[in-house]
Amino acid sequence: MDRYDTFRHHVTSCRGIYLLPLTWFLALVALFVYCSSTVVLPGTPILLSVALIGLGLFVLGLWVSHSYVRKFERLRESLDQVKHVEEALHLDHILLRTVIDNLPDSIYAKDRLGRKTLANLADVRNIGLQAEAEVLGKSDFDVYPKDVAERFWTDDQKVLLYGQSVLNREEFQIGQDGRERWLLTSKVPLRDEKGVIVGLVGVGHDITARKAAEERVKQQTHALEESNRELIASNAKREAQAELLRLQAQELIAARESALETSRLKSEFVANMSHEIRTPMNGIIGMTSMLLTTELTAEQQEYAEIVRQSGEALLTVINDILDFSKIEAGKLTFEVQDFDLISVVEGAIEILVPRAQEKKLELNSFFDHEVLHGLRGDPGRVRQIMVNLIGNAIKFTEQGEVTVSVVAEQETEHHVKIRCAVADTGIGISKDALRRLFSPFSQENGSTTRIYGGTGLGLAISRQLVELMGGTIGVESEQGKGSTFWWTATFEKQRAGRVQSAPRKNLAGLRCLIVDDNETNRRIVHHYILAWGMENGSAENSRQALDLLHKAVEEGQPYDLALVDMQMPEIDGMQLAAQIKADPSLAHTRLILLTSMGHRQCTTLEQAGFSAGLTKPVRQSQLFDCIASVMGDTIDLVSSPPPQASAKSIPAAAPGTRPLLILVVEDNAVNQKVAVRMLEKCGYRADVAGNGIEAVKAVSLVPYDIILMDCQMPEMDGFEATARIRQMDGPGNHRAIIAMTANALMGDKEKCLAAGMDDYIPKPIRQLDLIAAIARASRTRTTPEKLPT
Numbered sequence: 001m002d003r004y005d006t007f008r009h010h011v012t013s014c015r016g017i018y019l020l021p022l023t024w025f026l027a028l029v030a031l032f033v034y035c036s037s038t039v040v041l042p043g044t045p046i047l048l049s050v051a052l053i054g055l056g057l058f059v060l061g062l063w064v065s066h067s068y069v070r071k072f073e074r075l076r077e078s079l080d081q082v083k084h085v086e087e088a089l090h091l092d093h094i095l096l097r098t099v100i101d102n103l104p105d106s107i108y109a110k111d112r113l114g115r116k117t118l119a120n121l122a123d124v125r126n127i128g129l130q131a132e133a134e135v136l137g138k139s140d141f142d143v144y145p146k147d148v149a150e151r152f153w154t155d156d157q158k159v160l161l162y163g164q165s166v167l168n169r170e171e172f173q174i175g176q177d178g179r180e181r182w183l184l185t186s187k188v189p190l191r192d193e194k195g196v197i198v199g200l201v202g203v204g205h206d207i208t209a210r211k212a213a214e215e216r217v218k219q220q221t222h223a224l225e226e227s228n229r230e231l232i233a234s235n236a237k238r239e240a241q242a243e244l245l246r247l248q249a250q251e252l253i254a255a256r257e258s259a260l261e262t263s264r265l266k267s268e269f270v271a272n273m274s275h276e277i278r279t280p281m282n283g284i285i286g287m288t289s290m291l292l293t294t295e296l297t298a299e300q301q302e303y304a305e306i307v308r309q310s311g312e313a314l315l316t317v318i319n320d321i322l323d324f325s326k327i328e329a330g331k332l333t334f335e336v337q338d339f340d341l342i343s344v345v346e347g348a349i350e351i352l353v354p355r356a357q358e359k360k361l362e363l364n365s366f367f368d369h370e371v372l373h374g375l376r377g378d379p380g381r382v383r384q385i386m387v388n389l390i391g392n393a394i395k396f397t398e399q400g401e402v403t404v405s406v407v408a409e410q411e412t413e414h415h416v417k418i419r420c421a422v423a424d425t426g427i428g429i430s431k432d433a434l435r436r437l438f439s440p441f442s443q444e445n446g447s448t449t450r451i452y453g454g455t456g457l458g459l460a461i462s463r464q465l466v467e468l469m470g471g472t473i474g475v476e477s478e479q480g481k482g483s484t485f486w487w488t489a490t491f492e493k494q495r496a497g498r499v500q501s502a503p504r505k506n507l508a509g510l511r512c513l514i515v516d517d518n519e520t521n522r523r524i525v526h527h528y529i530l531a532w533g534m535e536n537g538s539a540e541n542s543r544q545a546l547d548l549l550h551k552a553v554e555e556g557q558p559y560d561l562a563l564v565d566m567q568m569p570e571i572d573g574m575q576l577a578a579q580i581k582a583d584p585s586l587a588h589t590r591l592i593l594l595t596s597m598g599h600r601q602c603t604t605l606e607q608a609g610f611s612a613g614l615t616k617p618v619r620q621s622q623l624f625d626c627i628a629s630v631m632g633d634t635i636d637l638v639s640s641p642p643p644q645a646s647a648k649s650i651p652a653a654a655p656g657t658r659p660l661l662i663l664v665v666e667d668n669a670v671n672q673k674v675a676v677r678m679l680e681k682c683g684y685r686a687d688v689a690g691n692g693i694e695a696v697k698a699v700s701l702v703p704y705d706i707i708l709m710d711c712q713m714p715e716m717d718g719f720e721a722t723a724r725i726r727q728m729d730g731p732g733n734h735r736a737i738i739a740m741t742a743n744a745l746m747g748d749k750e751k752c753l754a755a756g757m758d759d760y761i762p763k764p765i766r767q768l769d770l771i772a773a774i775a776r777a778s779r780t781r782t783t784p785e786k787l788p789t
Contacts, residue, residue: 106183106204109190114139114156117199126183126204128175148173155187159200163189170207182211285311285764286674293681311764334468338494339379341418342367345406346619348386353615355394362401363394365617366524368408374494375416381465382489386420388458389485393424400425400482403520404617414493421486429477437475438463462487507627508533511557515545515576516565516594521616525563528620542571546579546586553585561627564610566595574608581609590630594618660778662686663704665695665721666740667713671763675708675740678767682774692716696724704735706777709757711741711748719755726756736777740765 100107106123108116119127119135127143129135140149140156151171158164166187173181183204190199288308296304349365356363386404393402403423410417429437438459466473471489512534514525522538529536537552537559539545545562552558562580566573573593580586593605593613605613611630614622664675664686672688679686687702689695691713699707707725711718722737729735738759739752749760759773 104206106185106202106206108135108204109199109201110139110156110160111199112160112197114153114160118201122206123204126173126175126181126206128177128179143176145174155185156200159187159189160197163197165189170211171204180208181206182208280670283668283670283674285766286678287670289767290674290677290681334378334381336376336378336492338374338376339382340373341375341382341406341491342373342620344379344382345386345404345420346617348383348390349404349617351387352390352394353617355391356402359394359398361394361397361399362518362521363390363617364401364403364518364520364524365619366403366405366527367620368406368527375491376494377469377489377491381469385462385465385487386422388462389420389422389487392458393422393426393483393485397424397426397482401518401520403524409488410490415490416493417488417490419486419488421484423482423484425482428479428481429475429483430479434475434477438473459485507624507631509535510561510627510631511535511537511552511559512627513545513548513552513559513562513589514538515542515562515568515573517541517568518565521565521594525618525623528623532624541568542573542576542579545576549580549586549589558586559589561590561592561631563592563594566593577609592626592630660684660706660774661702661704662774663689663695663698663702663707664740665689665692665707665713665718666710667691668710671710674765675770678765678770681767682771684774692718692721692724695721696728699725699728699735703733706774707735707737708740708761709737711739711752718757719751722756738773738777 100118100120101122103120104122106126107118107120108123109118111117115137116135116139119132121132124130124132124135127135129143135143140152143149144152155166155169159166166185169185169187171183171185173183175181184207185202185204187200187202189197190201192198285308288304288311291304292301292308345367346365349363353363390402390404401424405421405423407419408416409419463473466487466489469489471487473485473487475483475485477483507529512529514522514529514536515538516522516525517540519540522540526536526538537548539548545564549559549562564573564576568576571579573595577591577593580589580591591610593608593610594616595613612626614626662679662684664672664679666672666675666688667690676686676688686708687698687704689698693716695707695709696716698704709718709722713721716724718739718741725735725737736759737757738761739749739757740761741748741752741763748762752760759776761769761773
């Protein structure tokens with residue numbers, strides 16, 4: 001039973017104990033008085049009054065009793081209502097406490113002495129404790145360090161003594177668990193119903209994470225400020241550097257303009273040098289060539305040939321220097337045309353055969369039968385690289401051999417990567433020299449230049465050419481043991497596909513013996529004849545060859561053919577041939593002579609028993625054709641390249657038409673004579689003009705068909721003269737103008753053609769080049785005029 005039920009019981013008991021007996025007592029007194037008055041003293045007025053008074057008291061007692069009962073009932077109802085209100089308040093207290101305890105912020109209350117009267121779970125945990133009971137009744141001095149508690153007490157006094165609220169105060173605290181926290185605290189006074197301050201209420205929001213973030217932001221801000229200061233300093237430095245760069249840029253612009261001017265002057269100098277050197281060279285080589293066609297004594301012939309060779313050597317040096325200047329200027333151009341790789345390489349070898357023969361060197365060539373003949377590229381540059389490498393190999397080899405090989409390294413549907421190598425048995429190259437070998441103007445040492453000559457530009461030019469073709473170049477060498485220079489490049493295939501040099505099946509089954517003391521030669525020829533389906537045998541000297549020939553006869557498989565080297569120890573090729581033909585069992589074997597010394601007279605070869613002779617290095621196609629011819633095969637060979645132009649290739653004038661009228665425009669007297677003499681050798685006569693003015697005047701008087709025009713002349717140069725002549729040409733009257741100039745730099749040909757000229761011949765003029773140009777001009781000649789009657 002609670003206190004309200006106890007109170008109700010007391011009220012009910014009071015009603016029964018006090019009110020009911022009083023009520024009944026008054027009623028009995030009144031009843032006694034009434035009865036006494038009516039029985040004892042009936043009719044007595046006094047008694048009657050007393051009876052009435054008793055009756056009244058009885059009624060009054062009943063009324064008072066009933067009234068008190070009603071009041072006690074109302075009191076009991078009020079008590080019930082109070083109980084219900086108190087229960088509701090208790091529930092509200094529980095709800096409020098639940099809310100307070102589950103809030104993340106610290107909520108607490110203190111009395112005027114600073115002791116905790118309320119603390120939610122967040123506040124208890126921030127202090128570092130577990131339950132509210134550990135906090136209630138304690139001050140901050142009991143749970144916090146003294147310095148922290150003093151700061152809290154100072155704020156509490158402002159609230160408790162002066163009623164000043166403390167709002168959003170950042171407070172640092174260290175709990176009993178040792179954790180450091182930052183709280184954003186607000187404290188307000190707690191007043192009673194009379195407004196008297198009886199304590200305070202505080203709320204604290206944990207801002208530890210925010211303070212840490214602020215600290216990081218502060219540090220970052222400090223770092224940014226430091227970076228900003230550094231950036232400002234850096235910007236200042238950069239501005240200074242920019243100013244310096246601007247000044248340097250101005251200097252560079254000035255230097256560039258100076259360099260361009262220097263380059264222009266250099267180009268002009270090179271062009272002038274080329275012109276000034278080629279002009280007298282044209283006279284030297286041209287006149288020497290003319291001299292060699294005249295009747296000379298053996299001594300005069302020798303001297304003239306030396307002059308011609310010296311001129312050609314000097315021209316090679318000039319061409320190297322001009323090529324190098326083009327490469328340095330980035331103005332070297334490449335042609336793209338169809339060509340036969342093997343023919344180009346063999347052509348380069350043929351150019352250098354005389355040099356190899358002079359030094360009695362074996363010059364061999366090997367071509368992989370898988371190498372494509374039909375390629376697209378610049379055959380002139382390929383030939384230039386090969387001439388440089390082969391020429392160097394011959395130059396630096398005193399005895400032994402030089403071997404050229406070309407193989408297909410990689411092949412796709414549209415391209416083929418080739419590898420060309422030139423191996424020699426010469427002096428070799430030291431390791432130190434290998435590092436600078438492909439640099440311009442570089443040779444192994446000064447003594448190399450003195451002994452062997454050369455500018456040192458050949459390999460540098462070759463490297464540049466190979467790299468411009470997308471390939472690589474290198475060398476493998478050991479001093480005193482020879483060198484192997486190699487280069488690679490990728491070429492596009494001709495659209496027609498593979499071009500075979502000749503059908504190989506016609507030689508299939510033939511038995512061929514190779515007799516040569518040089519192992520490289522034997523290996524190369526061995527590769528060729530196996531590729532053609534022939535059966536191969538080889539001997540390194542004449543005695544071994546005779547043994548093999550006799551053994552083959554004894555086995556019933558005699559050799560059909562023997563390829564015999566001329567220069568062999570003990571028994572040379574001529575002697576071997578005589579022994580073979582003298583033996584009836586071997587006489588049927590056909591013989592082909594291979595020699596590095598040039599062809600002997602046909603009668604000498606025939607008398608010795610040879611069916612044919614070839615000069616080394618033997619072209620693959622030449623060897624095939626020769627074997628096929630000697631063995632009597634009829635084959636459909638690939639057509640050979642067109643023969644070089646000659647005087648006979650110039651179309652003769654048709655009957656009834658006048659001969660070609662040719663004008664030579666040249667200011668140099670020697671070159672005038674060279675051109676005129678070359679034309680006379682071809683059966684033509686020519687007039688001469690000393691400069692452009694004389695040429696224009698001569699053309700106005702005579703209807704020349706072909707004009708050989710020099711470009712650099714005094715008073716009026718060839719370009720202006722050409723423009724004047726083109727103005728004079730009428731419809732259907734186009735005169736052929738051929739530039740005949742010592743300007744041989746890149747772009748000079750294009751400049752001449754753009755000026756209105758039809759063709760271009762660089763000086764020194766070669767007779768075959770001149771003949772070819774005249775032949776081209778003759779084919780495009782307008783309708784010839786008939787001779788006057």
